[in-house]
Amino acid sequence: MIPAAFEYHRPSDIEGALSVLAEHGDEARVLAGGHSLIPMMKLRMADVPHLIDLQDIADLKGITIADGIITIGAMTTQHELINHEALFAAAPIIREAALQIADPQVRYMGTIGGNVANGDPGNDMPGLMQCLDAQFILVGVDGTRKVPARDFYESAYMTNRDDEEILTHITFASIDAGYAYEKQKRKIGDYATAACAALVTKDGDKVATASIAMTNLSDVPVLSEAAAAALIGTTCDTAAVKAAVAAALEDIDPTEDNRGPVAFKMHVAGIIISRAIARAWSRA
């Protein structure tokens, strides 16, 4: 559990960070809260000769809410997400989900940017960001681009982000929907056995819109459009939820690990999804 030697860089602006990245190519990586990257380095599963600490870059911090659009700096910690009252008012699902990540110690350090950029299927924020239809703002030497969370994830630890780009912000619209983030884990500090983010809006007594995304049930987060479609226009009754769950299960591909075999995960996923939908509907 001792990392190999590395150079430590601590730029004070994005340009500085980009230039170190450009100079060292895939020899360099940015460091946010370090709670995914540093364990990998200690296990010597990640070899990072140049570590670029982003913590002095003020532009990457903070939460702004304007005109119904929420913008969160990549270096905002999970602890800050949880305690931001305006964010809670605009998108309460963030707090509900963030409180289910790891433990307070990890949340003081772990950032939203690191969580979504990491590409670990166990991370909770990527599924949530897909559910919210968030946009990721990436900055590179060639400029800035916006990538929808729904298009960002390619396979475990592989994302659409170029090695020399930095994720600066995440934006999404504030929500006016019933919400729920439901997660089963073995203990505090564990990644999900199965987790589901659900947003449901109501028109009269019918489901108007729905968004369902899942965590740690494939090698990438999974947005199930079919599950949402199964709910829309229904009264979210048992049959509709059942159909949505069945559709969602079609979209996932969990693997066996110490949490249990595939059959168990499929079953638990179904329960977690149906609970997420039910809770979201009850709040719609």
Place this chain on the structure above:
Amino acid sequence: MKDEVTREERVTKLKGLGCSRKRVEDARFTQGKGNYVDDINLPGMLTGDFVRSPCAHARVKSINTDAAMALEGVVAVLTAKDLEPLGLHWMPTLAGDKQMVLADGKVLFQGQEVAFVVATDRYIASDAVELVEVEYEELPVIVDPFKSMQSDVVLREDLDPKAPGAHGPRKHHNHIFTWEVGDEAGTNAVIDDADIVAEESMYYHRTHPCPLEPCGSVASMDKVNGKLTLWGTFQAPHVVRTVASLLSGIEEHNIRVVSPDIGGGFGNKVGVYPGYVCSIVASIVTGVPVKWVEDRMENLMSTAFARDYWMKGKISATKEGKITGLHCHVTADHGAFDACADPTKFPAGFMNICTGSYDIPIAYLGVDGVYTNKAPGGVSYRCSFRVTEAVYFIERMIEVLAIEMNMDAAELRRINFIKKEQFPYHSALGWEYDSGDYHTAWDKALKAVDYDGLRKKQAERVEAFKRGETRSIMGIGLSFFTEIVGAGPVKNCDILGMGMFDSCEIRIHPTGSAVARLGTISQGQGHATTFAQILASEIGISADSITIEEGDTDTAPYGLGTYGSRSTPVAGAAAAMVGRKIRAKAQMIAAYLLEVHDDDVEFDVDRFVVKGAPERFKTMGEIAYAAYNQAIPGLEPGLEAVSYYDPPNMTYPFGAYVCVMDIDVDTGVPTINRFYALDDCGTRINPMVIEGQIHGGLTEALAVALGQEIAYDDMGNCKTGTLMDFFLPTAWEVPNYETDFTVTPSPHHPIGAKGVGESPHVGGVPCFSNAVQDAFRPFGNRHTNMPHDHWRIWKAANDLGMHD
């Protein structure tokens, strides 16, 4: 002068037996001022790190250390070849086997020590580990003890397959020993003729003590003075000194072993590990101090595991539920080397306490130890030697018998408890239980939780479940345990030939304060607090004025260390005895000062008073001063004493536990709604420390029952080498424990105390497990194996058709 202080106030001031005195250790622990092995830094000190085997079974074709040696800062890379001339490439284990210090021709488990890199710092050492090139030729891997006993593959090529092992004949080249206790023919005859017989096979999975602080050592060979000093995570520092002397040839007076603060042991720090040996050799070779401290993964993957017992039981009873016989066979997976830490004559520890708290007229226990390609160990994780396995076995057999008889399991226990008047009780498997009052404890526990009310609620829940109104079922876990602790009488308990006595030495200073040293070593138990209380009550000086020291072999008297809840039963007894020696001399001094005959003064709390004239007295402070400043005819100056205590018997703490649990059958998630623990540990020295020990032991019991395991895949890869997968509960997972007690003093212990540190673990594991299993009982469950993690609980429900 008139004494203004009442007798009651004087007692309070002593902070002796029964006082919930705050732990004196905590001031430094809670402020980060502890002094652990890794805090020891000596000038010029080097650091060692291991090259470990990625394979579970392989021949080591070659080891090339050139690239590692070429790295700046690397001082040495030791392999078996370097240790062989010293005879240290293998070392004896506590179980009479031997273990490779560094791979000698082959490796037998994943994580085995292959080479030891010594460098100027920890970072360079780790870099160099990656540069050591080892060529392996993989061999077939065996992780299943039953397959091992059938396999042609010879795991231990160093052993003559025909020759007996340390515990008698071996049946197969992968067999270690057979250990039998009791009357097998007689037991079988009873079982064959019985009205009722229940049979069950159960696996007590492999787990690990996982102390917060991993293992480590710092060795410093002073070549000028010929002295070796060894700091380390040792639960038995004096035995380590003796072993180090025997292995190294350095005379014992030239070795000083120090256990500094230890961050938890739970049995993990009883044995001797290759890292200790390598740090010593490296210090001898380099002439400077060498530190070795393992990391978490190394601790989980290579140091002593616990349990891994495949237990098969048969229990018979009359139609009325009176148990008539018990048969138990265990296939014990010991891993690659037999490195169990048990008293020499007990290769399966005290597994023969498996008749439990019940009056069972005839019984038999057979244990077969087997080698596999898994890490060695088999230590007593927060229990006396294998007692957790024994209690789990009998408490499951009782439940299975209750199911077989369609009887209430609480009532079945009550019918079969050993009765108060039967103590001292001689069990069918050879123990003499010193004391007990099981019925009183059981009734108190069941009343406290409103047992009948709970059963009613459970029945209502079953109905609601069947009607489809809930997906949550309710379990009531019961357990009644009897521990056997305080090893032990020297006549039948030794470790490597050292009798398992313990010791205490005390010096009273002229101003009436004292320093006492014992042969034990606290790893979080709070000895500095509680031993001072025993001495305070015996001698009459305040516990606050007594410093307790342990763990330095240059100053402390010889003792066998701390594990198996033996500190209070053995060293605590030595403390009481040493106190009595001090008191005897103090009495003579007091009589001299008061100018009366020795027999005319008597001890009263903190002083000696003239019988019948309580206004004439000498306090212990005055007596201590006199011991140093007066020439008393017939008495030597000074006030000190030493006592070595060989207990006449073990002590037998017991307890009654109840756990109330809800289970979500769809997700397998359990919720503990109530946990009630009644403990009887005899005389209670410090109720707050007892409560702390119970909370800790129950939490480790919860861990083991509900998820904590060391698991391997078929290739012998350890799947649970980090705390992400190895379950260590936090405050979040732990319920609010309700503690309670009865007091049945040990008749043979000088103060009647019995030891409590491990009871909650021993009783807790079956209680949590029984709660899970009891929830499924109304739906047809008989037995499911631990650990009851979510998926296995879910599988229990699934197997019973509860998801259909």
